[in-house]
Amino acid sequence: MLKMRVIPCLDVKDGRVVKGVNFVNLVDAGDPVAQAKIYDAAGADELTFLDITASSDNRDTLYDVVAKTAEACFMPLTVGGGVRKTEDIRKLLLAGADKVSINTAAVNNPDFVREAAEKFGDQCIVVSIDAKETAPGRFEIFTHGGRNPTGIDAVAFARRMAENGAGELLVTSMDRDGTRQGYNIALTRAIADAVNVPVIASGGVGNLEHLVEGIRDGHATAVLAASIFHFGQHSIAEAKAALAEAGLPVRR
């Protein structure tokens, strides 16, 4: 049977980890490849790099980091941030990414997702949906890190993205991100129940119970977290143990 996935996320800026893990005995805490290796050894189910590079001039740095990570890690790698053209996708895949996550470009041009899926296959196209709860049960897409409202209903958008060939949806609650109060379960569940593709819950994890909630209550099949893995607060093994204890299938 298919297992629920635990996915650590590293924020990468100009080729360096800016929000990642301060592992003990790590000589260089900003080296994404070193952090990726540790997660690989710890049995993380996948790894996500979010490129938050301010300038698109440094794109080649990202390709280099992806290539070095792919050389050192034998688990799936998703790269997101700044993916706008099919050429960006091809370069990331050739560098060693397994999936790419598309955010703003999907909002601006939903047909881009269809074009990408037809070219590279549904399975490597992840659409990243950043949404806020604007009224109870009402979820709106925001872009630019949650600053710009779009007026687009998140659930309708999610359906459209799945129809256009997105193989997976990364659903981030912008009102929870960084709060450590837990995923927005209503948002996660509204989208997971509306589409037939896998949903990754993201944004707001503060403890292991939140991971359980994302799957059990939010109906996600994968949980992404960054900060709980910071400073060794929790390990991948502890995250999986918590899911297993709640009766959820995990790979250990």
Added chain:
Amino acid sequence: MTTVVIDYGAGNLRSVAKALGTVAAESRAGEVIVSDDPTVIRRANRIVLPGVGAFADCKKGLESRPGVIDALAQSVLEAGRPFLGICVGMQLMATEGVEYGTHPGLDWIKGKVVKLTPDDPGLKIPQMGWNDLKLRSAHPVFAGLESGDHGYFVHSYHFITDRPEDVLAAVDYGGEITAVIGRDNLIGVQFHPEKSQKVGLKLLANFLAWKP
């Protein structure tokens, strides 16, 4: 000994080549090269066809490389060299695939590649993640592996073989689906060994040591 990873413009070549290179170095199994040169393919001792992408796009990519399909047929079908297809590379071994229209495959293992249709409507498409293998054969590429070991799957289409004995391992995803196929010198894996940590690297090492 040389293992060639076929470069046809699509696919996660680098990941596959790096994983093979890592296990080849550990087991002194020679060099791993990435190439679309028919001469290199004909000379190689082992051939790996990776795959990420859509069936038709990958097939077109193979066809657009002059002489590659002929070189593959000579090495694999005539000379009987060990061949490993991965994900779409495995699916291309089929008679035909129906992703974005019906397209002929290499027809090395009789069967069709069709959309996943799990019994349980709650199961998502694609199947994405780690699933436990049910081995149906004591094939040499499974040495040191056992049922219950996990492979990483990412696919919306699956291989239905005409002959049940061509299925060497299966996984459960709303019914049994094909995880590994093979006959003679041919092996195809639906999951990604290059992304399946220890289990995947073991399978790749076994492939490099396999003498069909």
